[in-house]
Amino acid sequence: MNLASDPYVWVAAILTLCVFSFLYKDNPFFCFAEHLVVGLAAGYTFCTYWQTIFLPELITPLWQDGMGSHAHLWISVVICFMWACKYIDRAQDLFRCALAFWIAVDLGLFLPTTMSARVLEQIAGTVNLRLQGDWTVILGNLVLFVGTIASLTYFYFSKAHKGVVGAAARVGSWTIMVGFGATFSYVVLSRIYLLIGRVHFLMRDWLGIVE
Protein backbone atom coordinates (compact mmCIF):
# COMPACT_ATOMS: atom_id res chain seq x y z
CA MET A 1 0.00 0.00 0.00
CA ASN A 2 1.32 3.41 -0.98
CA LEU A 3 -1.03 6.08 0.33
CA ALA A 4 -1.30 9.30 -1.68
CA SER A 5 0.62 12.32 -0.42
CA ASP A 6 -1.30 14.79 -2.58
CA PRO A 7 -3.92 16.56 -0.39
CA TYR A 8 -6.23 17.02 -3.41
CA VAL A 9 -6.35 13.24 -3.88
CA TRP A 10 -7.31 12.88 -0.21
CA VAL A 11 -10.09 15.47 -0.60
CA ALA A 12 -11.38 13.69 -3.71
CA ALA A 13 -11.21 10.28 -2.00
CA ILE A 14 -13.01 11.46 1.15
CA LEU A 15 -15.72 13.14 -0.93
CA THR A 16 -16.10 9.97 -3.02
CA LEU A 17 -16.63 7.97 0.19
CA CYS A 18 -19.10 10.61 1.42
CA VAL A 19 -21.15 10.13 -1.76
CA PHE A 20 -20.93 6.33 -1.56
CA SER A 21 -22.17 6.48 2.06
CA PHE A 22 -25.64 7.24 0.63
CA LEU A 23 -25.82 3.60 -0.48
CA TYR A 24 -26.10 2.68 3.20
CA LYS A 25 -28.59 5.43 4.02
CA ASP A 26 -29.04 9.18 3.77
CA ASN A 27 -26.60 10.93 6.10
CA PRO A 28 -24.95 14.34 6.79
CA PHE A 29 -21.72 13.39 4.98
CA PHE A 30 -23.62 12.71 1.77
CA CYS A 31 -25.60 15.95 2.18
CA PHE A 32 -22.35 17.88 2.67
CA ALA A 33 -20.81 16.39 -0.49
CA GLU A 34 -24.02 16.98 -2.44
CA HIS A 35 -24.23 20.66 -1.46
CA LEU A 36 -20.55 21.14 -2.09
CA VAL A 37 -20.84 19.78 -5.63
CA VAL A 38 -23.86 21.95 -6.45
CA GLY A 39 -22.22 25.07 -5.00
CA LEU A 40 -18.89 24.46 -6.70
CA ALA A 41 -20.54 23.68 -10.04
CA ALA A 42 -22.60 26.88 -9.89
CA GLY A 43 -19.59 29.00 -8.90
CA TYR A 44 -17.29 27.41 -11.47
CA THR A 45 -19.85 27.76 -14.25
CA PHE A 46 -20.50 31.42 -13.42
CA CYS A 47 -16.80 32.28 -13.32
CA THR A 48 -16.09 30.42 -16.57
CA TYR A 49 -18.91 32.17 -18.40
CA TRP A 50 -17.82 35.51 -16.96
CA GLN A 51 -14.19 35.02 -17.97
CA THR A 52 -14.71 33.45 -21.38
CA ILE A 53 -17.95 34.98 -22.62
CA PHE A 54 -19.14 38.07 -20.79
CA LEU A 55 -15.82 39.81 -20.30
CA PRO A 56 -14.10 39.27 -23.69
CA GLU A 57 -17.23 39.17 -25.87
CA LEU A 58 -19.40 41.86 -24.28
CA ILE A 59 -17.91 44.01 -21.53
CA THR A 60 -14.45 44.64 -23.01
CA PRO A 61 -15.63 45.46 -26.57
CA LEU A 62 -18.30 47.79 -25.20
CA TRP A 63 -15.78 49.47 -22.91
CA GLN A 64 -13.30 49.97 -25.75
CA ASP A 65 -15.61 51.00 -28.58
CA GLY A 66 -19.18 50.88 -27.36
CA MET A 67 -20.37 53.68 -29.61
CA GLY A 68 -18.48 52.63 -32.72
CA SER A 69 -17.93 49.24 -34.31
CA HIS A 70 -19.33 47.37 -31.33
CA ALA A 71 -22.50 49.42 -30.90
CA HIS A 72 -24.65 46.44 -31.95
CA LEU A 73 -23.68 44.73 -28.69
CA TRP A 74 -25.97 47.12 -26.82
CA ILE A 75 -28.85 45.04 -28.22
CA SER A 76 -27.49 42.08 -26.25
CA VAL A 77 -27.28 44.22 -23.12
CA VAL A 78 -30.89 45.32 -23.53
CA ILE A 79 -32.01 41.68 -24.01
CA CYS A 80 -30.03 40.69 -20.90
CA PHE A 81 -31.89 43.28 -18.85
CA MET A 82 -35.20 42.18 -20.36
CA TRP A 83 -34.50 38.66 -19.09
CA ALA A 84 -33.83 40.07 -15.63
CA CYS A 85 -37.32 41.64 -15.71
CA LYS A 86 -38.65 38.21 -14.79
CA TYR A 87 -38.16 39.29 -11.19
CA ILE A 88 -40.07 42.57 -11.53
CA ASP A 89 -43.85 42.13 -11.47
CA ARG A 90 -44.62 45.32 -13.43
CA ALA A 91 -42.14 44.47 -16.20
CA GLN A 92 -43.15 40.88 -16.94
CA ASP A 93 -44.02 41.83 -20.55
CA LEU A 94 -40.41 42.77 -21.23
CA PHE A 95 -39.34 39.37 -19.99
CA ARG A 96 -41.90 37.72 -22.26
CA CYS A 97 -40.57 39.68 -25.24
CA ALA A 98 -37.04 38.40 -24.55
CA LEU A 99 -38.39 34.88 -24.17
CA ALA A 100 -40.34 35.19 -27.43
CA PHE A 101 -37.23 36.44 -29.22
CA TRP A 102 -35.24 33.48 -27.94
CA ILE A 103 -37.91 30.94 -28.91
CA ALA A 104 -38.25 32.50 -32.36
CA VAL A 105 -34.51 32.30 -32.98
CA ASP A 106 -34.42 28.69 -31.76
CA LEU A 107 -37.39 27.68 -33.87
CA GLY A 108 -35.90 29.34 -36.92
CA LEU A 109 -32.67 27.44 -36.42
CA PHE A 110 -34.07 24.09 -35.35
CA LEU A 111 -37.09 23.58 -37.62
CA PRO A 112 -35.43 23.27 -41.03
CA THR A 113 -32.33 21.44 -39.81
CA THR A 114 -34.24 19.02 -37.57
CA MET A 115 -36.74 18.25 -40.30
CA SER A 116 -33.90 17.42 -42.63
CA ALA A 117 -31.57 15.63 -40.17
CA ARG A 118 -34.03 13.68 -38.07
CA VAL A 119 -36.94 13.11 -40.44
CA LEU A 120 -35.99 13.19 -44.12
CA GLU A 121 -32.48 11.73 -43.77
CA GLN A 122 -33.77 9.06 -41.39
CA ILE A 123 -36.55 8.08 -43.79
CA ALA A 124 -33.98 7.88 -46.58
CA GLY A 125 -31.69 5.77 -44.38
CA THR A 126 -34.52 3.35 -43.62
CA VAL A 127 -35.92 3.10 -47.13
CA ASN A 128 -32.59 2.81 -48.97
CA LEU A 129 -31.96 -0.75 -47.83
CA ARG A 130 -28.79 -2.45 -48.91
CA LEU A 131 -29.74 -6.02 -49.72
CA GLN A 132 -26.24 -7.06 -50.75
CA GLY A 133 -23.18 -8.49 -49.07
CA ASP A 134 -23.03 -10.44 -45.81
CA TRP A 135 -26.29 -12.22 -44.87
CA THR A 136 -26.13 -10.67 -41.39
CA VAL A 137 -26.18 -7.18 -42.93
CA ILE A 138 -29.13 -8.11 -45.15
CA LEU A 139 -31.01 -9.62 -42.19
CA GLY A 140 -30.22 -6.58 -40.03
CA ASN A 141 -31.50 -4.20 -42.69
CA LEU A 142 -34.70 -6.23 -43.13
CA VAL A 143 -35.28 -6.28 -39.35
CA LEU A 144 -34.73 -2.52 -39.30
CA PHE A 145 -37.22 -1.93 -42.10
CA VAL A 146 -39.90 -4.26 -40.74
CA GLY A 147 -39.33 -3.01 -37.17
CA THR A 148 -39.70 0.63 -38.22
CA ILE A 149 -42.93 0.02 -40.15
CA ALA A 150 -44.33 -2.15 -37.32
CA SER A 151 -43.41 0.44 -34.64
CA LEU A 152 -45.11 3.19 -36.64
CA THR A 153 -48.19 0.95 -36.98
CA TYR A 154 -48.30 0.56 -33.20
CA PHE A 155 -48.85 4.33 -32.91
CA TYR A 156 -51.44 4.43 -35.69
CA PHE A 157 -54.79 4.73 -33.91
CA SER A 158 -57.10 5.66 -36.80
CA LYS A 159 -57.75 1.98 -37.50
CA ALA A 160 -58.56 -0.71 -34.93
CA HIS A 161 -55.59 -2.94 -34.06
CA LYS A 162 -57.14 -6.11 -35.51
CA GLY A 163 -56.08 -8.51 -38.26
CA VAL A 164 -52.98 -7.47 -40.22
CA VAL A 165 -52.79 -4.09 -38.48
CA GLY A 166 -53.08 -5.80 -35.08
CA ALA A 167 -50.31 -8.27 -35.93
CA ALA A 168 -48.07 -5.47 -37.20
CA ALA A 169 -48.79 -3.44 -34.04
CA ARG A 170 -47.86 -6.45 -31.92
CA VAL A 171 -44.55 -6.80 -33.78
CA GLY A 172 -44.08 -3.04 -33.31
CA SER A 173 -44.68 -3.38 -29.59
CA TRP A 174 -42.00 -6.10 -29.39
CA THR A 175 -39.60 -3.99 -31.43
CA ILE A 176 -40.09 -1.05 -29.10
CA MET A 177 -39.54 -3.32 -26.07
CA VAL A 178 -36.33 -4.65 -27.58
CA GLY A 179 -35.25 -1.05 -28.15
CA PHE A 180 -36.00 -0.14 -24.52
CA GLY A 181 -34.14 -3.25 -23.36
CA ALA A 182 -31.08 -2.31 -25.40
CA THR A 183 -31.17 1.24 -24.04
CA PHE A 184 -31.55 0.00 -20.47
CA SER A 185 -28.65 -2.44 -20.79
CA TYR A 186 -26.48 0.38 -22.12
CA VAL A 187 -27.53 2.52 -19.14
CA VAL A 188 -26.44 -0.27 -16.75
CA LEU A 189 -23.16 -0.58 -18.64
CA SER A 190 -22.51 3.15 -18.32
CA ARG A 191 -23.30 3.24 -14.61
CA ILE A 192 -21.00 0.27 -14.00
CA TYR A 193 -18.27 2.21 -15.74
CA LEU A 194 -18.78 5.16 -13.41
CA LEU A 195 -18.37 2.81 -10.44
CA ILE A 196 -15.26 1.27 -12.01
CA GLY A 197 -13.82 4.76 -12.48
CA ARG A 198 -14.26 5.69 -8.82
CA VAL A 199 -13.06 2.32 -7.48
CA HIS A 200 -10.02 2.50 -9.74
CA PHE A 201 -9.31 6.02 -8.49
CA LEU A 202 -9.59 4.95 -4.84
CA MET A 203 -7.37 1.88 -5.34
CA ARG A 204 -4.76 3.47 -7.59
CA ASP A 205 -4.53 7.18 -6.76
CA TRP A 206 -5.52 7.12 -3.09
CA LEU A 207 -4.57 3.75 -1.61
CA GLY A 208 -1.83 2.97 -4.10
CA ILE A 209 -2.55 -0.75 -4.21
CA VAL A 210 -2.95 -0.83 -8.00
CA GLU A 211 -0.41 0.38 -10.55
Next chain:
Amino acid sequence: MKRVIDRLIALSRIDRRVIYVVMLLVVALPFVTPVRFRAKASEETLRFDRALDAAIASDAPVIVSLDFGPQTQAELEPIFLAVLHKLFFHKKKVILLNFIVEASALARQYLHEMEQEYDLTYGEDYAYLGLATPYYIAIYAMGTSIEDFFHEDDRGTPLSEIPLMQKVRKLGDAAAVIDVASPNLPHHWVNFGVTPYKIDLLVGATAVKATDYYPYLQAEQIKGLIAGGRAGAELEGLIKDQGVRPEFGSATTSLASQSLALLAIIVFIVIGNVGYFVGRTRRQGRGR
Protein backbone atom coordinates in the same frame (compact mmCIF):
# COMPACT_ATOMS: atom_id res chain seq x y z
CA MET B 1 -37.68 -28.97 -2.78
CA LYS B 2 -39.57 -26.79 -0.31
CA ARG B 3 -36.27 -25.72 1.24
CA VAL B 4 -34.85 -24.74 -2.17
CA ILE B 5 -37.96 -22.70 -2.96
CA ASP B 6 -37.76 -20.99 0.44
CA ARG B 7 -34.10 -20.13 -0.20
CA LEU B 8 -34.90 -18.74 -3.64
CA ILE B 9 -37.66 -16.55 -2.24
CA ALA B 10 -35.38 -15.39 0.58
CA LEU B 11 -32.59 -14.61 -1.91
CA SER B 12 -34.95 -12.53 -4.05
CA ARG B 13 -35.66 -10.38 -0.97
CA ILE B 14 -32.01 -9.83 -0.16
CA ASP B 15 -31.08 -6.41 1.31
CA ARG B 16 -29.99 -4.03 -1.43
CA ARG B 17 -26.89 -3.12 0.63
CA VAL B 18 -25.62 -6.68 0.28
CA ILE B 19 -25.93 -6.27 -3.50
CA TYR B 20 -23.91 -3.02 -3.32
CA VAL B 21 -21.13 -4.75 -1.37
CA VAL B 22 -21.04 -7.63 -3.87
CA MET B 23 -20.88 -5.14 -6.76
CA LEU B 24 -18.05 -3.26 -5.06
CA LEU B 25 -16.12 -6.49 -4.58
CA VAL B 26 -16.58 -7.76 -8.13
CA VAL B 27 -15.47 -4.38 -9.50
CA ALA B 28 -12.46 -4.06 -7.16
CA LEU B 29 -11.13 -7.63 -7.16
CA PRO B 30 -9.96 -7.85 -10.80
CA PHE B 31 -7.67 -4.85 -10.24
CA VAL B 32 -5.60 -6.78 -7.69
CA THR B 33 -5.50 -10.01 -9.72
CA PRO B 34 -3.32 -10.63 -12.78
CA VAL B 35 -6.38 -11.46 -14.92
CA ARG B 36 -6.51 -9.18 -17.97
CA PHE B 37 -9.03 -9.29 -20.79
CA ARG B 38 -8.67 -7.93 -24.27
CA ALA B 39 -11.53 -6.70 -26.44
CA LYS B 40 -11.70 -7.82 -30.06
CA ALA B 41 -12.57 -4.91 -32.33
CA SER B 42 -16.18 -4.96 -33.52
CA GLU B 43 -17.25 -3.89 -37.01
CA GLU B 44 -18.39 -0.52 -35.62
CA THR B 45 -15.02 0.17 -34.04
CA LEU B 46 -13.25 -0.85 -37.26
CA ARG B 47 -15.55 1.48 -39.16
CA PHE B 48 -14.70 4.32 -36.76
CA ASP B 49 -11.00 3.55 -37.16
CA ARG B 50 -11.28 3.54 -40.95
CA ALA B 51 -13.02 6.93 -40.85
CA LEU B 52 -10.25 8.21 -38.57
CA ASP B 53 -7.63 6.91 -41.01
CA ALA B 54 -9.41 8.69 -43.87
CA ALA B 55 -9.30 11.96 -41.91
CA ILE B 56 -5.61 11.44 -41.15
CA ALA B 57 -4.88 10.79 -44.84
CA SER B 58 -6.34 14.19 -45.74
CA ASP B 59 -4.12 17.30 -45.70
CA ALA B 60 -6.60 19.34 -43.69
CA PRO B 61 -6.51 19.58 -39.88
CA VAL B 62 -9.07 17.82 -37.72
CA ILE B 63 -11.48 19.52 -35.32
CA VAL B 64 -11.93 17.67 -32.03
CA SER B 65 -14.70 18.61 -29.64
CA LEU B 66 -14.19 17.50 -26.05
CA ASP B 67 -17.53 17.46 -24.28
CA PHE B 68 -17.34 15.45 -21.12
CA GLY B 69 -16.63 16.27 -17.52
CA PRO B 70 -15.41 14.34 -14.49
CA GLN B 71 -18.80 12.55 -14.28
CA THR B 72 -18.18 10.48 -17.41
CA GLN B 73 -14.41 10.76 -17.52
CA ALA B 74 -13.88 7.06 -16.72
CA GLU B 75 -15.91 6.05 -19.75
CA LEU B 76 -14.94 8.67 -22.31
CA GLU B 77 -11.35 9.50 -21.44
CA PRO B 78 -9.98 6.27 -23.00
CA ILE B 79 -11.79 7.03 -26.27
CA PHE B 80 -10.66 10.64 -26.32
CA LEU B 81 -7.04 9.81 -25.49
CA ALA B 82 -6.92 6.97 -28.04
CA VAL B 83 -8.17 9.35 -30.74
CA LEU B 84 -5.79 12.14 -29.73
CA HIS B 85 -2.79 9.77 -29.55
CA LYS B 86 -3.54 8.43 -32.99
CA LEU B 87 -3.90 11.93 -34.47
CA PHE B 88 -0.73 13.31 -32.92
CA PHE B 89 1.23 10.11 -33.63
CA HIS B 90 0.47 10.64 -37.31
CA LYS B 91 1.45 14.32 -36.95
CA LYS B 92 -2.08 15.42 -37.67
CA LYS B 93 -2.92 19.02 -36.86
CA VAL B 94 -5.71 19.31 -34.32
CA ILE B 95 -8.05 22.13 -33.37
CA LEU B 96 -9.72 21.50 -30.05
CA LEU B 97 -12.81 23.13 -28.56
CA ASN B 98 -15.49 22.30 -26.02
CA PHE B 99 -19.13 23.14 -25.48
CA ILE B 100 -19.54 22.26 -21.82
CA VAL B 101 -17.97 24.28 -19.05
CA GLU B 102 -16.35 21.48 -17.04
CA ALA B 103 -14.48 20.18 -20.09
CA SER B 104 -12.18 23.22 -20.27
CA ALA B 105 -9.92 22.11 -17.42
CA LEU B 106 -9.70 18.58 -18.81
CA ALA B 107 -8.85 19.90 -22.29
CA ARG B 108 -5.95 21.98 -20.95
CA GLN B 109 -4.66 19.00 -18.95
CA TYR B 110 -4.80 16.55 -21.88
CA LEU B 111 -3.22 19.02 -24.30
CA HIS B 112 -0.40 19.71 -21.84
CA GLU B 113 0.31 15.96 -21.65
CA MET B 114 0.18 15.59 -25.46
CA GLU B 115 2.41 18.63 -25.96
CA GLN B 116 5.09 17.05 -23.77
CA GLU B 117 4.81 13.54 -25.25
CA TYR B 118 4.76 14.51 -28.93
CA ASP B 119 6.80 17.73 -28.69
CA LEU B 120 4.01 19.84 -30.15
CA THR B 121 4.08 23.54 -30.90
CA TYR B 122 1.02 25.54 -29.96
CA GLY B 123 -0.53 27.36 -32.90
CA GLU B 124 1.20 25.16 -35.48
CA ASP B 125 0.49 21.57 -34.42
CA TYR B 126 -2.59 22.27 -32.39
CA ALA B 127 -4.82 25.06 -31.14
CA TYR B 128 -7.37 25.18 -28.39
CA LEU B 129 -10.26 27.53 -29.07
CA GLY B 130 -11.85 27.11 -25.64
CA LEU B 131 -15.48 27.17 -24.60
CA ALA B 132 -18.15 27.70 -27.27
CA THR B 133 -21.65 28.56 -26.17
CA PRO B 134 -24.53 28.30 -26.91
CA TYR B 135 -23.61 25.10 -28.71
CA TYR B 136 -26.08 25.05 -31.59
CA ILE B 137 -25.48 28.65 -32.55
CA ALA B 138 -21.73 28.07 -32.24
CA ILE B 139 -21.82 25.05 -34.57
CA TYR B 140 -24.04 26.84 -37.07
CA ALA B 141 -21.87 29.96 -37.02
CA MET B 142 -18.62 28.00 -37.39
CA GLY B 143 -20.01 26.58 -40.62
CA THR B 144 -19.54 29.96 -42.26
CA SER B 145 -16.67 31.43 -40.24
CA ILE B 146 -14.87 30.16 -37.16
CA GLU B 147 -13.16 33.50 -36.62
CA ASP B 148 -16.43 35.39 -36.53
CA PHE B 149 -17.54 33.26 -33.61
CA PHE B 150 -14.26 32.66 -31.76
CA HIS B 151 -12.53 36.00 -31.94
CA GLU B 152 -9.67 34.62 -29.89
CA ASP B 153 -8.47 31.27 -28.58
CA ASP B 154 -8.43 30.00 -25.00
CA ARG B 155 -5.17 31.88 -24.31
CA GLY B 156 -6.57 35.18 -25.57
CA THR B 157 -4.63 35.15 -28.84
CA PRO B 158 -6.61 36.49 -31.83
CA LEU B 159 -7.32 33.68 -34.29
CA SER B 160 -5.79 35.76 -37.09
CA GLU B 161 -2.42 35.38 -35.34
CA ILE B 162 -2.58 31.57 -35.10
CA PRO B 163 -0.96 29.93 -38.18
CA LEU B 164 -3.03 26.74 -37.89
CA MET B 165 -6.29 28.68 -38.00
CA GLN B 166 -5.36 30.18 -41.37
CA LYS B 167 -5.91 26.71 -42.87
CA VAL B 168 -9.32 26.24 -41.28
CA ARG B 169 -11.58 29.24 -41.75
CA LYS B 170 -14.82 27.29 -41.48
CA LEU B 171 -16.02 23.80 -40.53
CA GLY B 172 -15.91 22.56 -44.11
CA ASP B 173 -12.15 23.22 -44.28
CA ALA B 174 -11.47 20.52 -41.67
CA ALA B 175 -10.86 16.90 -42.67
CA ALA B 176 -13.41 15.78 -40.08
CA VAL B 177 -15.02 16.75 -36.81
CA ILE B 178 -14.65 14.30 -33.95
CA ASP B 179 -17.00 14.84 -31.03
CA VAL B 180 -16.37 12.88 -27.82
CA ALA B 181 -19.37 13.81 -25.76
CA SER B 182 -21.49 12.76 -22.81
CA PRO B 183 -24.46 15.12 -23.37
CA ASN B 184 -26.56 15.39 -26.53
CA LEU B 185 -24.05 17.35 -28.56
CA PRO B 186 -23.72 14.85 -31.44
CA HIS B 187 -27.43 15.50 -32.15
CA HIS B 188 -26.59 19.18 -32.60
CA TRP B 189 -23.49 18.44 -34.66
CA VAL B 190 -25.71 16.38 -37.00
CA ASN B 191 -28.39 19.10 -37.04
CA PHE B 192 -26.20 22.15 -37.49
CA GLY B 193 -22.93 20.77 -38.83
CA VAL B 194 -23.57 17.69 -40.94
CA THR B 195 -26.93 18.68 -42.45
CA PRO B 196 -26.17 22.21 -43.67
CA TYR B 197 -22.39 21.96 -44.23
CA LYS B 198 -21.89 18.25 -45.12
CA ILE B 199 -18.97 17.75 -42.73
CA ASP B 200 -17.63 14.31 -41.84
CA LEU B 201 -18.59 13.63 -38.23
CA LEU B 202 -17.16 10.92 -35.97
CA VAL B 203 -18.73 10.40 -32.57
CA GLY B 204 -17.42 8.99 -29.31
CA ALA B 205 -20.21 8.65 -26.76
CA THR B 206 -21.21 7.08 -23.49
CA ALA B 207 -23.01 3.73 -23.69
CA VAL B 208 -26.20 5.42 -22.42
CA LYS B 209 -26.33 7.54 -25.57
CA ALA B 210 -25.37 4.79 -28.01
CA THR B 211 -28.90 3.84 -29.02
CA ASP B 212 -29.67 7.50 -29.76
CA TYR B 213 -26.86 7.70 -32.30
CA TYR B 214 -27.14 4.35 -34.08
CA PRO B 215 -29.86 5.68 -36.42
CA TYR B 216 -27.41 8.39 -37.56
CA LEU B 217 -24.78 5.74 -38.25
CA GLN B 218 -27.33 3.65 -40.15
CA ALA B 219 -28.29 6.65 -42.29
CA GLU B 220 -24.56 7.50 -42.70
CA GLN B 221 -25.07 10.94 -41.20
CA ILE B 222 -22.12 10.12 -38.97
CA LYS B 223 -19.10 8.30 -40.36
CA GLY B 224 -18.14 6.43 -37.22
CA LEU B 225 -19.52 5.76 -33.77
CA ILE B 226 -17.69 4.43 -30.78
CA ALA B 227 -19.73 4.13 -27.62
CA GLY B 228 -18.93 3.07 -24.09
CA GLY B 229 -15.97 1.67 -22.23
CA ARG B 230 -15.94 -1.64 -24.09
CA ALA B 231 -15.63 0.16 -27.43
CA GLY B 232 -12.90 2.32 -25.87
CA ALA B 233 -10.99 -0.87 -25.01
CA GLU B 234 -11.41 -2.07 -28.59
CA LEU B 235 -9.96 1.18 -29.91
CA GLU B 236 -7.07 0.93 -27.43
CA GLY B 237 -6.34 -2.57 -28.76
CA LEU B 238 -6.41 -1.32 -32.35
CA ILE B 239 -4.03 1.57 -31.80
CA LYS B 240 -1.67 -0.70 -29.85
CA ASP B 241 -1.62 -3.15 -32.77
CA GLN B 242 -0.95 -0.24 -35.13
CA GLY B 243 2.08 0.76 -33.06
CA VAL B 244 0.60 4.05 -31.89
CA ARG B 245 0.81 3.13 -28.19
CA PRO B 246 3.20 0.72 -26.46
CA GLU B 247 0.56 -0.56 -24.05
CA PHE B 248 -3.18 -0.74 -23.43
CA GLY B 249 -5.03 2.05 -21.67
CA SER B 250 -7.42 2.25 -18.74
CA ALA B 251 -10.46 0.93 -20.67
CA THR B 252 -8.71 -2.40 -21.27
CA THR B 253 -7.61 -2.54 -17.62
CA SER B 254 -11.25 -2.15 -16.59
CA LEU B 255 -12.59 -4.89 -18.89
CA ALA B 256 -12.31 -7.67 -16.28
CA SER B 257 -14.17 -5.56 -13.70
CA GLN B 258 -16.83 -4.71 -16.26
CA SER B 259 -17.32 -8.33 -17.29
CA LEU B 260 -17.53 -9.58 -13.71
CA ALA B 261 -19.92 -6.79 -12.73
CA LEU B 262 -22.22 -7.58 -15.66
CA LEU B 263 -22.09 -11.27 -14.77
CA ALA B 264 -23.07 -10.42 -11.19
CA ILE B 265 -25.96 -8.27 -12.43
CA ILE B 266 -27.21 -11.10 -14.65
CA VAL B 267 -27.05 -13.52 -11.69
CA PHE B 268 -28.98 -11.04 -9.50
CA ILE B 269 -31.61 -10.53 -12.23
CA VAL B 270 -32.07 -14.31 -12.62
CA ILE B 271 -32.30 -14.85 -8.84
CA GLY B 272 -34.73 -11.96 -8.46
CA ASN B 273 -36.99 -13.17 -11.28
CA VAL B 274 -36.95 -16.83 -10.30
CA GLY B 275 -37.70 -15.87 -6.69
CA TYR B 276 -40.52 -13.58 -7.82
CA PHE B 277 -42.18 -16.20 -10.06
CA VAL B 278 -41.75 -19.01 -7.51
CA GLY B 279 -43.22 -16.78 -4.79
CA ARG B 280 -46.11 -15.77 -7.02
CA THR B 281 -46.85 -19.39 -7.90
CA ARG B 282 -46.87 -20.29 -4.20
CA ARG B 283 -49.18 -17.36 -3.32
CA GLN B 284 -51.57 -18.34 -6.13
CA GLY B 285 -51.52 -21.94 -4.87
CA ARG B 286 -52.44 -20.77 -1.38
CA GLY B 287 -55.18 -18.56 -2.82
CA ARG B 288 -56.91 -21.58 -4.35
